[in-house]
Amino acid sequence: MAVRVQEADFDVGTEFNRFTQGRVDLGGVALFVGLVRGDGQSVSAMTLEHYPGMTERQLEAIEAEARKRWKLDDALIVHRAGRMLPGERIVLVMTGSAHRKDSLEACHFLIDWLKTKAPFWKFEEGPLGGKWVDAKETDDAAAKRWGE
């Protein structure tokens, strides 16, 4: 189980190989990769601010919650911070379990909860300047689907 917050990009293949290296207990791995969406010409770059310290604590708490709810053998969350361009990778969630249902559902849960509980804020740059992005009610609804 691990969480990382970093400015640098990550390589999905490298992370996957490290995750599964030497393991014979896993029946499958689910992974989600979030990308910076460009929204046409309106977003030229995005900067993610976060709350160092609290971010890691929240990600660890979310991961611990997933382990309580599903039978996970391993989980990994890598979240980037700083300035990114459309198309770049921003977040990686990986879950491994003996049977697919646990890893698939836990991966979905982790990304939904992360979006409403981890202290990250998006600042978008566009042709008319920059602005802080407002939270979406649909994100709250997606997280609530899993119950508190």
Next chain:
Amino acid sequence: MKILYFASLKAKTGVGAEDVTLPASVATLADLAAWLKSRGDGFAEAFADLRTVRAAINQEHAEFDVPVKDGDEVAFFPPVTGG
């Protein structure tokens, strides 16, 4: 008490982090927000509508009715938008 402001709240207050001595009137996060609001235009704007403000005490999410005390690390920020 250490107070941190993030994202649009940092932009509105013009402050990222500060150390404050709590007045006796401040018992909860809501009291703290009300007191901060009285400190000037940027703060008044930042705390005008608490429905758009989230808070944490010692790096854990907290509701506005939670008590605060000297020595706490309190943070104010808008609803999160990560992922």
